[in-house]
Amino acid sequence: MQWETVIGLEVHVQLATHSKIFSGASTAFGAEPNSQACAVDLGLPGVLPVLNEQAVAMAVQFGLAVHADIPEVSVFDRKNYFYPDLPKGYQTSQMYHPIVGPGEVEITLDDDTTKQIRIHHAHLEEDAGKSLHEDFHGMTGIDLNRAGTPLLEIVSEPDMRSAKEAAAYLKAIHSIVTYLGISDGNMAEGSMRCDVNVSVRPKGQEAFGTRAEIKNVNSFRFVEKAIAFEVERQIELIEDGGKVIQETRLFDPERDETRSMRTKEEANDYRYFPCPDLLPVVLDQAYLDHLRSQLPELPAEKRERFQQALGLSAYDASVLSASRDMAEYFEEVHHVCGDVKQAANWVQGELSGALNRESLSIADSPVSAVQLGELVQRVLDDTINGKAAKQVFQALWHGEGASADAIIEAKGLKQVTDTGAIETMIDQVIADSPAQVAQYRDAEPEKRGKMIGYFVGQVMKASRGTANPQQVNGLLKDKLDALL
Amino acid sequence: MALEDSHVRRAAHLARLAVSDDQASDFVEDLSRILDMVDQLQGVNTDGVAPLAHPLDATQRLRADEVTETDQRDTFQRCAPAVENGLYLVPRVVE
Numbered sequence: 213m214q215w216e217t218v219i220g221l222e223v224h225v226q227l228a229t230h231s232k233i234f235s236g237a238s239t240a241f242g243a244e245p246n247s248q249a250c251a252v253d254l255g256l257p258g259v260l261p262v263l264n265e266q267a268v269a270m271a272v273q274f275g276l277a278v279h280a281d282i283p284e285v286s287v288f289d290r291k292n293y294f295y296p297d298l299p300k301g302y303q304t305s306q307m308y309h310p311i312v313g314p315g316e317v318e319i320t321l322d323d324d325t326t327k328q329i330r331i332h333h334a335h336l337e338e339d340a341g342k343s344l345h346e347d348f349h350g351m352t353g354i355d356l357n358r359a360g361t362p363l364l365e366i367v368s369e370p371d372m373r374s375a376k377e378a379a380a381y382l383k384a385i386h387s388i389v390t391y392l393g394i395s396d397g398n399m400a401e402g403s404m405r406c407d408v409n410v411s412v413r414p415k416g417q418e419a420f421g422t423r424a425e426i427k428n429v430n431s432f433r434f435v436e437k438a439i440a441f442e443v444e445r446q447i448e449l450i451e452d453g454g455k456v457i458q459e460t461r462l463f464d465p466e467r468d469e470t471r472s473m474r475t476k477e478e479a480n481d482y483r484y485f486p487c488p489d490l491l492p493v494v495l496d497q498a499y500l501d502h503l504r505s506q507l508p509e510l511p512a513e514k515r516e517r518f519q520q521a522l523g524l525s526a527y528d529a530s531v532l533s534a535s536r537d538m539a540e541y542f543e544e545v546h547h548v549c550g551d552v553k554q555a556a557n558w559v560q561g562e563l564s565g566a567l568n569r570e571s572l573s574i575a576d577s578p579v580s581a582v583q584l585g586e587l588v589q590r591v592l593d594d595t596i597n598g599k600a601a602k603q604v605f606q607a608l609w610h611g612e613g614a615s616a617d618a619i620i621e622a623k624g625l626k627q628v629t630d631t632g633a634i635e636t637m638i639d640q641v642i643a644d645s646p647a648q649v650a651q652y653r654d655a656e657p658e659k660r661g662k663m664i665g666y667f668v669g670q671v672m673k674a675s676r677g678t679a680n681p682q683q684v685n686g687l688l689k690d691k692l693d694a695l696l
Numbered sequence: 697m698a699l700e701d702s703h704v705r706r707a708a709h710l711a712r713l714a715v716s717d718d719q720a721s722d723f724v725e726d727l728s729r730i731l732d733m734v735d736q737l738q739g740v741n742t743d744g745v746a747p748l749a750h751p752l753d754a755t756q757r758l759r760a761d762e763v764t765e766t767d768q769r770d771t772f773q774r775c776a777p778a779v780e781n782g783l784y785l786v787p788r789v790v791e
Contacts, residue, residue: 229761236764245782246773250765254772266761287749294712296786309749343789353783481710491756492749 213451214415217443218423219378219408220370221435223385224363225395226339226403227270233338233362234261234304241401249341249356255300261489267362268493269503270394271311271336274364276504277388278331280315288336288490291482296354297341305365307484310335311493317368317388318512319380324526329381330369339363364394370409370420375439379432382406383534386432387511391536399431406435410442411456421446422456426470429463438463442470514539522552531560537574541581548585551592558588562605579608587616599677600625628679631687634671637679638688641670642695652692664688699728 232239235252252259275282287309290302312334318326341356366385372378386404389395396403411423424446429438441463446456461470509517511533518529532542538559546555563584567574587608591601604619613619620626628634642649645667652663664685671684704723708715715723769782778785 231761231763231765236759236762238763238765244767244769246769246784247767247782248765249772250768251772256772262759263756264761265758268758285749292710296784296789344783345789348780348783348785350788351778351785352787352789353780354786355783483710486749488750490750491752491754494755 215412215443215447216415216417217373217375217439218370218411218413218420219372219374219439220423221366221368221372221378221381221409222407223366223368223382224339224405224407225274225366225385225389225397227267227362227364228393228395229264229266229270229362231264232360233264233267233336235360237360239361243357245353245355246357249359253299253356253360261304261487263490263493264362267336268311268495270362270392271334271364272495272500272503273392273394273507274334274366274389275312275315276500276507277392277510278312278315278317278334280331280334281313282311282495282500283309283313284495285309286311286335286493286495288487288493289484290487291337291484293482295340295343296352297343297356297359299341299356299359303338303340304487304490305337305484306335308486309492312364317381317384319377319384320515320526320530321376321380324530327371327377329371329377329384332367332369334364334366337363337365370411375436375443378408378439379436382432382435384511387534387536391508391510393508393536402430405430408435408438408442410439410446412443412446412450421450422458424456424458424470425460426463427460427473431465434463434465437465437468438470441468445470508536511536511539522546524552524556528556528560532556535574541574541577544581545585545588548582549588549592551588554588554592555585558584562602566605566609578611579605583608583615590616590620594627594629594680596620596625597627597678597681599672599681600627603677624676625678628675629683631683634675634679634683634687635691637671637674638667638684638691641667641674642691645670649692649695653696660692664692667692699724699731703727 227233229239231237232253235250237250237253238248240248252261272282286306288304289307291305291307292302294301310333312331314333315331316328317331318328320326339358339361341354341359344353344355346353368381372381386397386399389404390397398404406429408426408429409423410426411421413419413421424442426438426442429435442461449456460473462473463470514533515529518524518533519526522529524532531538533539542555542559545559546552549555563574563577563579566579567577572578584605587601587604590596590604591598596604600620603623603625604616607613607619607623608616613622648663648666652660655663667688668681668684671688672679672681701720701724704715704720704727708720708723773779773784776784
């Protein structure tokens with residue numbers, strides 16, 4: 213039997229406000245436990261929530277970026293349940309009238325094809341605190357600093373058909389929220405968390421299968437792994453005559469598996485009702501127009517422009533527009549050096565390689581975009597050759613000079629293009645390599661092309677890498693062939 | 697609509713309220729009468745009436761995104777039954 217996978221994602225994005233969604237307590241990460249939990253966050257008697265205007269603006273910006281309907285009126289509801297890290301006994305959320313209505317996000321797949329994933333809605337809500345289960349004399353410790361931190365929950369339609377599509381969708385959301393600057397998108401610190409709904413159905417069947425919800429999927433890689441495991445589990449179960457039950461499962465990255473969370477004796481019954489402490493939020497057209505006019509160029513638009521206006525390949529355009537930092541860095545290098553292809557190659561090659569090796573993000577690159585642009589410029593105007601350029605890059609990386617020019621000067625890397633000087637070096641190498649010259653002479657003419665590499669290497673070595681390789685090649689060929 | 701004992705016990709459990717047997721039967725009666733009144737309201741034609749999100753005819757005021765609270769942990773934790781290392785301690789929660 214051929215099976216089809218159906219996936220929907222709920223992504224919780226922590227909004228980058230300074231203060232909480234309903235109180236003036238700080239949202240800074242890493243503070244002393246409970247030092248940023250105020251009376252409102254603790255749900256003490258008599259307190260009233262007041263909505264943070266920035267949280268509203270950020271949610272609307274997201275909505276505009278995914279071409280969503282933004283309803284004029286949205287309403288906060290209470291989602292009631294008891295858990296120690298939820299001091300009020302309810303989470304203030306939006307159930308019936310969310311701030312962002314239906315929209316869509318374009319994802320790019322490995323083969324450069326694109327697909328539209330529909331957004332069902334996105335709503336504002338507050339985060340809960342953290343429970344620490346390490347042993348406190350058999351008790352659980354509660355830190356409420358995170359309680360009240362604004363979250364935007366983005367709910368997709370079940371439009372994804374593979375783990376790869378789900379990962380591409382998550383990346384697209386990540387890049388939109390970081391471009392907008394409404395979240396730092398740091399998955400390791402929990403700024404973006406993801407629940408995955410997965411089901412399978414026989415290919416061609418219209419009705420959805422029974423889905424399982426997987427929680428705790430907190431990296432792009434885990435999304436793919438968790439789905440791959442879950443799909444296989446469900447197919448095996450059904451093929452063995454079993455039935456998938458609707459349940460919540462937890463992904464365990466260490467064992468690379470999902471497992472059933474203990475099912476509560478009672479199905480979730482959150483008894484949502486409109487929060488009487490908060491009035492309806494009304495957004496007028498002028499407000500939406502103002503926010504729309506402030507939107508930055510978004511990843512999809514940038515990708516399009518990189519392809520159309522700059523002539524980059526679909527692949528290069530998508531890599532270079534993946535994050536706003538990456539795109540801005542690339543554009544600066546291009547601006548300084550004036551050559552699109554070289555700028556793209558250096559950013560994706562030497563720079564990305566060095567960043568990956570040291571697990572740095574491009575924002576933390578020791579080599580600035582201007583420095584790299586000037587370096588590329590020196591390659592383009594033939595001041596240095598490609599090999600020396602890599603040396604200069606390493607020197608810039610390790611802070612051995614303020615600019616490419618200073619390093620080229622200090623290390624004497626200026627390319628030698630003086631024919632006389634190169635010829636002198638060639639004559640010396642030929643004189644020092646009688647055996648190789650003899651081999652060259654005796655070789656079949658079509659094999660000589662390869663053998664010349666040895667001589668080129670020797671001349672480059674003699675010039676400490678500064679000779680122009682094309683020139684060396686041409687002159688060597690002439691001189692060796694004259695010996696035949 | 698007539699409520700049954702099990703409805704009341706379920707609602708009490710969800711709200712973590714301890715309800716004795718006597719109280720439960722009283723609640724069955726009281727709440728059933730309230731629901732009867734709701735049934736009566738259901739009979740009113742509400743076509744073209746927008747749902748009411750809040751009884752006040754006003755919209756939500758927003759506040760500027762500024763940190764205005766200071767750390768008052770010591771004060772807040774004075775009424776907590778158990779604290780340690782700045783954490784509130786509660787009976788063990790099993791995930």
